[in-house]
Amino acid sequence: MALIALLAGDGIGPEVTHEARRVLEALDLGHTFESAPVGGAAYRQTSHPLPPETLALAKRADAILFGAVGDPEMDGLERALRPEQAILGLRKALGLFANLRPAKMFPGLEDASALRPEVARAIDMVIVRELTGDVYFGDKGRSITHTGLREGHDLMRYDEVEVARIVRVGFEMAQRRKRILTSVDKANVLETSQLWREVVNEIALDYPEVKLTHMYVDNAAMQLVRNPGAFDVIVTGNLFGDILSDQASMCVGSIGMLPSASLNEWQGTCGLYEPIHGSAPDIAGQGKANPCAAILSAAMLLRHSLADEASAQRIEAAVIAAIAGGARTPDLGGTHSTAAMGDAVLAAL
Amino acid sequence: MALIALLAGDGIGPEVTHEARRVLEALDLGHTFESAPVGGAAYRQTSHPLPPETLALAKRADAILFGAVGDPEMDGLERALRPEQAILGLRKALGLFANLRPAKMFPGLEDASALRPEVARAIDMVIVRELTGDVYFGDKGRSITHTGLREGHDLMRYDEVEVARIVRVGFEMAQRRKRILTSVDKANVLETSQLWREVVNEIALDYPEVKLTHMYVDNAAMQLVRNPGAFDVIVTGNLFGDILSDQASMCVGSIGMLPSASLNEWQGTCGLYEPIHGSAPDIAGQGKANPCAAILSAAMLLRHSLADEASAQRIEAAVIAAIAGGARTPDLGGTHSTAAMGDAVLAAL
Ligand SMILES: CC(C)[C@H](C(=O)O)[C@@H](O)C(=O)O
Ligand SMILES: CC(C)[C@H](C(=O)O)[C@@H](O)C(=O)O
Numbered sequence: 262m263a264l265i266a267l268l269a270g271d272g273i274g275p276e277v278t279h280e281a282r283r284v285l286e287a288l289d290l291g292h293t294f295e296s297a298p299v300g301g302a303a304y305r306q307t308s309h310p311l312p313p314e315t316l317a318l319a320k321r322a323d324a325i326l327f328g329a330v331g332d333p334e335m336d337g338l339e340r341a342l343r344p345e346q347a348i349l350g351l352r353k354a355l356g357l358f359a360n361l362r363p364a365k366m367f368p369g370l371e372d373a374s375a376l377r378p379e380v381a382r383a384i385d386m387v388i389v390r391e392l393t394g395d396v397y398f399g400d401k402g403r404s405i406t407h408t409g410l411r412e413g414h415d416l417m418r419y420d421e422v423e424v425a426r427i428v429r430v431g432f433e434m435a436q437r438r439k440r441i442l443t444s445v446d447k448a449n450v451l452e453t454s455q456l457w458r459e460v461v462n463e464i465a466l467d468y469p470e471v472k473l474t475h476m477y478v479d480n481a482a483m484q485l486v487r488n489p490g491a492f493d494v495i496v497t498g499n500l501f502g503d504i505l506s507d508q509a510s511m512c513v514g515s516i517g518m519l520p521s522a523s524l525n526e527w528q529g530t531c532g533l534y535e536p537i538h539g540s541a542p543d544i545a546g547q548g549k550a551n552p553c554a555a556i557l558s559a560a561m562l563l564r565h566s567l568a569d570e571a572s573a574q575r576i577e578a579a580v581i582a583a584i585a586g587g588a589r590t591p592d593l594g595g596t597h598s599t600a601a602m603g604d605a606v607l608a609a610l
Numbered sequence: 611m612a613l614i615a616l617l618a619g620d621g622i623g624p625e626v627t628h629e630a631r632r633v634l635e636a637l638d639l640g641h642t643f644e645s646a647p648v649g650g651a652a653y654r655q656t657s658h659p660l661p662p663e664t665l666a667l668a669k670r671a672d673a674i675l676f677g678a679v680g681d682p683e684m685d686g687l688e689r690a691l692r693p694e695q696a697i698l699g700l701r702k703a704l705g706l707f708a709n710l711r712p713a714k715m716f717p718g719l720e721d722a723s724a725l726r727p728e729v730a731r732a733i734d735m736v737i738v739r740e741l742t743g744d745v746y747f748g749d750k751g752r753s754i755t756h757t758g759l760r761e762g763h764d765l766m767r768y769d770e771v772e773v774a775r776i777v778r779v780g781f782e783m784a785q786r787r788k789r790i791l792t793s794v795d796k797a798n799v800l801e802t803s804q805l806w807r808e809v810v811n812e813i814a815l816d817y818p819e820v821k822l823t824h825m826y827v828d829n830a831a832m833q834l835v836r837n838p839g840a841f842d843v844i845v846t847g848n849l850f851g852d853i854l855s856d857q858a859s860m861c862v863g864s865i866g867m868l869p870s871a872s873l874n875e876w877q878g879t880c881g882l883y884e885p886i887h888g889s890a891p892d893i894a895g896q897g898k899a900n901p902c903a904a905i906l907s908a909a910m911l912l913r914h915s916l917a918d919e920a921s922a923q924r925i926e927a928a929v930i931a932a933i934a935g936g937a938r939t940p941d942l943g944g945t946h947s948t949a950a951m952g953d954a955v956l957a958a959l
Binding site: 331340345375380396399401402410415417418419420421422447449452453454456457479480483486487500501503505506507510516 | 698724729755761827829835853
C-alpha cells in the first residue's frame with residue numbers, strides 16, 4: 262500500500278494524469294493518492310510554483326506522478342517564480358539525478374514519424390540523462406561588464422561523483438539490454454566533457470561486457486537522424502540529454518506516447534514519473550491530449566518505485582493493445598478524446 | 611585578383627579542397643592560391659596545430675578555403691595542441707563570429723535522407739550560428755573540490771554586443787529570404803539565454819517585416835525532425851548551433867553536400883569557408899570523399915568575400931547539373947571517385 266503524490270500541474274497535465282490515475286485504480290492495488298498544486302497552477306494559488314506543502318507531500322510519498330508545468334502567461338515572471346522552477350526544484354530537492362527516457366517505436370504508429378518507416382521501426386533505445394547538475398544548476402546570473410554592457414552567464418560543471426553515479430546507471434541499463442552504451446559529450450571543446458570522458462573510461466573497466474562508444478554531441482544529433490536504430494543506451498549530461506532525448510522521442514513520432522522516470526538511485530524507491538510532453542497550453546482543456554505517455558509513466562512508477570513489474574507490464578500491454586485496436590488521439594491522426602483513449606486502455610487491461 | 615589561403619588540413623581535407631581549387635581555377639578568375647599546414651598535419655610538421663605562418667597567411671589572405679581538421683591519433687594530446695584548436699583559434703583570431711550554414715535538399719538526392727521524401731523535399735533553411743563566444747570560449751578548466759574530488763567547468767556567457775551582432779545577421783538573412791526567423795535558446799533555464807532573448811526582442815523592433823519566433827532548444831531539436839520545412843532562418847548561440855546545424859544537415863541526407871561560411875562581418879570581406887563534414891579519417895586517401903561540400907564552399911567564398919555572385923551561381927548550377935546527370939560518390943550511393951565527381955562538376959561548368 263503505497264502513497265502516490267499526484268502533481269498534475271498546468272495545461273494538459275490534469276487531463277492526462279486523470280486517465281493515468283483511472284488506470285492505476287482499475288488495477289485495484291490498494292495504493293492511495295494525494296494531490297497538490299504545482300507549477301503555474303500553484304503560483305496562481307500560492308504565489309509560488311513549488312509551495313512547501315507540495316514539496317512536503319513529494320517527500321512523504323512513495324512515488325510522484327507528475328503531469329506537466331509551463332504557462333506562457335508567466336513568461337514575464339522572474340525565473341525563480343516561473344512554472345519550470347517547480348520541476349527543477351523537485352529534481353534538486355529529491356536528488357532525482359537519473360532520468361530514464363525510453364524511446365521505442367510502437368507497432369502501428371510508424372506513420373506518425375517523419376522518418377522513413379524502415380528507419381523508424383528500428384528505434385528501441387533508452388536515454389539516461391543526468392538531471393541535477395551541469396549548466397542547469399551551476400552558478401548563474403546577470404551582470405554589467407566593466408565597459409557597461411549587459412551580460413548573462415551560467416556555469417557548466419560536474420564533479421567526478423556526479424558523473425560516476427549517472428554513468429553507472431547507464432552501464433547497468435546497457436547490461437540489462439543489448440550491451441551497447443554510447444556516452445555523449447563535447448570533449449573536443451569542453452573541460453567538463455573531458456572529465457566526463459575520463460570517468461566513463463574508468464567505470465567502463467567494471468563492465469567489460471558492455472561495448473562503449475564515445476560520441477560528440479553534434480555527431481550524436483546527426484546519428485539520431487541517420488540511423489537511430491543503432492543506439493541501445495545513451496548516457497549524457499543534463500543539457501545534452503535535454504536536447505537529444507527530445508530529438509529521439511520525436512523520431513518515434515508522437516511525443517504523446519513517451520513516459521519518463523526520474524530516480525534518486527538506480528532502481529531506488531523514490532522517483533518522479535512524467536510524460537515527456539509539456540503542458541501544451543494550445544490544446545489544454547479540450548479533451549484532445551493523448552494520455553498514453555502519462556499512463557505509461559504510471560507503469561514506470563509501478564516498476565521502479567513500487568517493484569511491481571507485473572502490473573507495469575499489464576499497463577504497457579494494454580496501451581499496445583489499445584493502439585493495435587485502432588484507438589488514436591488527434592496527435593496520432595485519430596479522433597479519440599483523452600477520455601476515450603483512457604477507456605480504450607482500460608478496456609484492454 | 612584576390613589571394614585565397616588554402617588550408618587543407620587532415621583526413622579527406624586535402625582531397626576535397628583539391629577539387630574545389632580545380633573548379634575555381636577553371637573559372638579563370640585570376641585569383642592566386644597559397645597553401646599552409648593546419649590541424650593534425652601542422653602539428654606533425656611544427657608541433658602546433660595552428661603555426662604562426664599559417665595564421666599570418668590567413669590574416670593576409672582575402673579569403674580562406676578550409677578543408678577539415680581532426681585526427682583520432684591525437685586524442686591523447688592536451689586540448690591546446692589538438693587539431694580542433696586550429697579551427698577554434700582561426701575563428702577567434704579573425705573574429706569570425708557569424709557562421710552561415712545553408713541546408714537545402716538537392717533535387718535527386720531525396721533518397722539519401724532518413725526522412726520521408728515529402729518531409730525532406732521541403733527543407734530549405736539557413737542556420738546562423740554564433741562562433742566566437744558562448745561556453746566554447748568562456749573561462750574553463752579542471753580543479754579539485756574542497757572535498758578532494760576532480761571537477762571540470764566551462765563558463766557559458768554572452769554580452770549584449772556579442773548577441774546583437776549575430777542576431778542582426780539572422781534578421782538580415784531572413785529579410786532576404788522568407789522573412790521567418792526562429793531564435794533558439796533555453797531561456798527557461800539559462801540566464802545567458804534570457805539576455806539573448808531580451809536582445810533579440812530589442813533588435814526585432816528594427817525588422818517589423820520579419821516574423822520572429824522564440825523556441826527552446828529541446829523543442830527546436832524536435833521540430834527539426836517533425837517538420838524541418840517550416841524553418842527559414844534559425845539564429846542561435848555557438849553550442850546550440852553546433853548541435854542543431856549538424857542535425858539539420860543530416861536531415862538533408864549527405865553531409866558531403868553542405869558548405870559553410872564563417873564571416874567577421876555581415877557580408878564582410880574576410881571569411882573562412884569549409885565543408886560541414888569533418889576529416890573522415892576512415893576514408894581518407896582513398897578517393898571516396900564527396901568534394902561537393904568543398905566545391906560549394908568555394909562558391910560561398912566567391913559570393914561573400916569576393917562579391918562575385920555570378921561565379922558563385924555558376925558553380926552552384928554546375929554541382930546541381932552534375933548531380934542531375936547522375937554523378938554520385940559512395941556517400942550518395944554511387945561509385946564516382948572524388949576526382950570523377952570533380953570532373954563531372956567541371957564538365958557541367
Ligand atoms: C521544463 C524544463 C525546465 C525541462 C528541462 O529542461 O529539463 C524540460 O525540458 C524537460 O526536459 O524535462
Ligand atoms: C571541430 C569542432 C571544434 C567544431 C565545433 O564544435 O565548432 C565542429 O564541430 C564544427 O561545428 O565546426
